[in-house]
Amino acid sequence: MLIVVFSSSDAEFDALYKQVVLEQLGQVASFNLGAMAASACSALLSSLKSVRTESSVSLLRNPTVEDLALLRRLGAVVCHRYELGARYRHERLIEHGDLFYATKFIKPLPPHVLAVDEMLTEAKIRHRKRVRAHAA
Amino acid sequence: MQLEEALERWARWCVGGESLGATSIMQVIMSGGAFRGGSGSKQPLIECVELEVEAALAEFSASSADRVLAVDILRYESGIKRLGSLPMDAPQTSRALRLNISIRTYRRKLNQVKTAVELHLNQRGYL
Secondary structure, eight states: OEEEEEOSSHHHHHHHHHHHHHHOSSEEEEEEGGGSOHHHHHHHHHHGGGOOOSSEEEEEESOOHHHHHHHHHHTOEEEEETTOOHHHHHTTOOOTTOEEEOSOOOSOOOTTEEOHHHHHHHHHHHHHHHHHHHHO | OOHHHHHHHHHHHHHHOOOSOOSSHHHHHHTTOSOSSOSSOOOOOOSSHHHHHHHHHHHHHHSOHHHHHHHHHHHHHHTSSOOTTOOTTOOHHHHHHHTTSOHHHHHHHHHHHHHHHHHHHHHTTOO
């Protein structure tokens, strides 16, 4: 299962990754696409095309706009950290149906913002629906 | 009595089949707990918090099929009902995924049914 996450800092991503590992009983892999060379990135994305199981989660961090479009076609669930900033809206990285998450609930947040466990189960349900629709 | 205590008593009643306590001396006499070795037959308790919880759940689930799932979630949480091959102490996320719903939906439904039970017990003066 592919989950694309947008996060601004390493510490913030680490907090997310740790929580996902705690919640996910299977395998969790993370790739920072924003820091990878284009050739390595395209090789990785082509290898991910065959990923279908929900027990194996691949967290793909900060892809480019082009890679994001490809990942959406592959069925990745796109998750944005809440209040990331205006740059993400300007670059049109956010689409209708994307998820928003927060690793810390230090203040009351809007109802559409999910905790990490909520984000993970929501992503799995969407993944199942997509696989089922694909099989039908 | 707190809601959690009422739910605990209800869960024990569902599994074990006996009410933990009566609310009046008349109920104790009727249930056969007051006289040892008497010849009278034992009567089931008809006024107890366990039955009121069950009544609240029946009332809640009667209105829509969607609420039946909420009641089932409470039964899974209380250990009254098993969800397939999942162990009794499986985390909520595993239960939610087995039911094919997200954990947020699972928790929302659980809160809905607990609120309905709490309201019902409040109206009957148990809480």
